[in-house]
Amino acid sequence: MWRSAFATWLLPIALAIGPAAGIAAAAAPEDEADPGPVIPQLPGDPAAPEAPVDEPPPVLPFDPEALPPDEAVPEVPEQIPDVEVPDEVEITDVTEGEGPEAQKGDFALVHLVGRVREGPRIEDTREEGRPRTLRIGHHRAIEGLNEGLLGMRAGGRRELVIPQDKAFGREGLPHMGIPPGAVLEYEVEMIELHPGIRRERRQEGVGDAAVRGDLVSIRFRATFTGAGGQEVTLSSGDEPQVVALGYGRALLGIEEGLEGVKAGERVTLKLDPRLAFGVSGLAGVVPENARAEYDIEVLNVEPGVIWQIEEEGSGDTIQPGDEIRVHVTVMRKEDEGKVASTFDGQGPLRLEFDEDWEPFPSLFLAMDGMKPGEVRLATIAAPFAFASRGYGEIIPPDTDLLYRIELVED
Numbered sequence: 001m002w003r004s005a006f007a008t009w010l011l012p013i014a015l016a017i018g019p020a021a022g023i024a025a026a027a028a029p030e031d032e033a034d035p036g037p038v039i040p041q042l043p044g045d046p047a048a049p050e051a052p053v054d055e056p057p058p059v060l061p062f063d064p065e066a067l068p069p070d071e072a073v074p075e076v077p078e079q080i081p082d083v084e085v086p087d088e089v090e091i092t093d094v095t096e097g098e099g100p101e102a103q104k105g106d107f108a109l110v111h112l113v114g115r116v117r118e119g120p121r122i123e124d125t126r127e128e129g130r131p132r133t134l135r136i137g138h139h140r141a142i143e144g145l146n147e148g149l150l151g152m153r154a155g156g157r158r159e160l161v162i163p164q165d166k167a168f169g170r171e172g173l174p175h176m177g178i179p180p181g182a183v184l185e186y187e188v189e190m191i192e193l194h195p196g197i198r199r200e201r202r203q204e205g206v207g208d209a210a211v212r213g214d215l216v217s218i219r220f221r222a223t224f225t226g227a228g229g230q231e232v233t234l235s236s237g238d239e240p241q242v243v244a245l246g247y248g249r250a251l252l253g254i255e256e257g258l259e260g261v262k263a264g265e266r267v268t269l270k271l272d273p274r275l276a277f278g279v280s281g282l283a284g285v286v287p288e289n290a291r292a293e294y295d296i297e298v299l300n301v302e303p304g305v306i307w308q309i310e311e312e313g314s315g316d317t318i319q320p321g322d323e324i325r326v327h328v329t330v331m332r333k334e335d336e337g338k339v340a341s342t343f344d345g346q347g348p349l350r351l352e353f354d355e356d357w358e359p360f361p362s363l364f365l366a367m368d369g370m371k372p373g374e375v376r377l378a379t380i381a382a383p384f385a386f387a388s389r390g391y392g393e394i395i396p397p398d399t400d401l402l403y404r405i406e407l408v409e410d
Helices: 002-017 143-149 252-258 361-366
Strands: 090-095 107-116 121-124 132-135 157-162 184-194 197-203 214-225 231-235 241-244 266-271 291-303 305-311 323-332 338-341 349-352 375-380 401-407
Touching (some): 143 157, 143 184, 197 252, 252 291, 305 361, 305 401, 361 375
Antiparallel strands (some): 107 121, 107 132, 107 184, 157 184, 197 266, 214 231, 214 241, 214 291, 266 291, 305 375, 323 338, 323 349, 323 401, 375 401
C-alpha cells in the first residue's frame, strides 16, 4: 500500500536511501584490518550480517489464510456473552519459577493456552507441539500478554485475564473466532528466559536524555563471545561514531540501549545475539551466535529530527496502525531547493502510520503527535537522510533536508 505510493513518488531516492545511506562507521578489530561496518549495521549492505534468528509466527492476530484447510474457524456470536469485564490484566501466579525476572525487551520461550472467556479456545502451543519465542513488550504479542509476562521467571506458570482494551478491542477478530469486546484468558508457562539488553551506567551524564530522532555521538569498545567461547574485541578508535536513534541503521541493541543516555555518560550494554549480529555473526570477524558487550562513552546528544508547527490541526493525534493521507514536500535545507513533492500531480500519499517505515523512518519521527489538518516544517539532519553519500546533484553529501508535511483531514 504505502510502499507502492512511495515507489511512484520517490523511487530513485528510495533506492538511494537503502543500503548506501546512513552513517559509515568503521569499527576495526584491535591491531587488525578494518572489517567494515559494525555500528551501524546497514540493511542490504553485502558486508552486513544476515538477519537475526527467525522467530515463530506472531502471537495473535494470525493470518487467517495460514490456517490449515481442514481447520474450521469457530462460529462467532455478534457480541460476547454477558461476563464480568476486568479493568486491568489480572495475574495469578501458579508456579513462581527460578532465576531473574523478565523485563521488557527480554526473549521468552513460552507455552500458551488462550481462550475467549465463556467461549472457544483460540490458541494452544502444547497441542501444536511448538512453544513460541516472544520479545516481551514488542508488537508480536497483544498488550495484555506482554504485560502479563513481565516479572515471570523461567519455569514459572501464570494465569492471565486480559480485558478487551489490552486484547483485540471492541472490534475483536471475528474471522479468528474472537468476538467483539472479548475478554481473553491465558495460561502461560515460561520455559526459558534470555535477557535482551542489560545496561549498567558507570558514569552519570548531563543534559537531555537521548530519544528517538536524536543524534548520539559515541566511542566504544566491544567484546563478542561466541557460543564456543571464542572472543573478538572491536573498537571505534579515536573517530567518534554517530548513531541516529530510530533510523534503523545501527544494530538494534545499540539503538535501544542508547535511548535515555546523556552526554558524558559511560555505559556498558550487554546484548543478546539477536540484538547484535544474530546467529550468523559477521563473516571472518564476529563469531556465530555471539553475545555482545559494549563499553560506551557518550560524547554528545543533539536533535536530529526537529519540527515547528505552521498550521494547527484538530482532533486526535495519529497512532501507529492508523490509515492516513499525507502531503510531503522534500527540500534541501541550505537553499530550500525542492527535491520532490506530492503536490506535483500525484496527490497525497495513502499510508499506514508505522514506525517501521522503510525507506523513510525519518518521516515517522517527524510526524509524531500530528493531528488531522496540521502542517509541519521538519528539519532532518543528514544522518537521518542521505548522510555522506548524498544523491547525485540533487542532494549533495552531508545535506540536511526539510520536510513540509500536511496531514490531510478525512
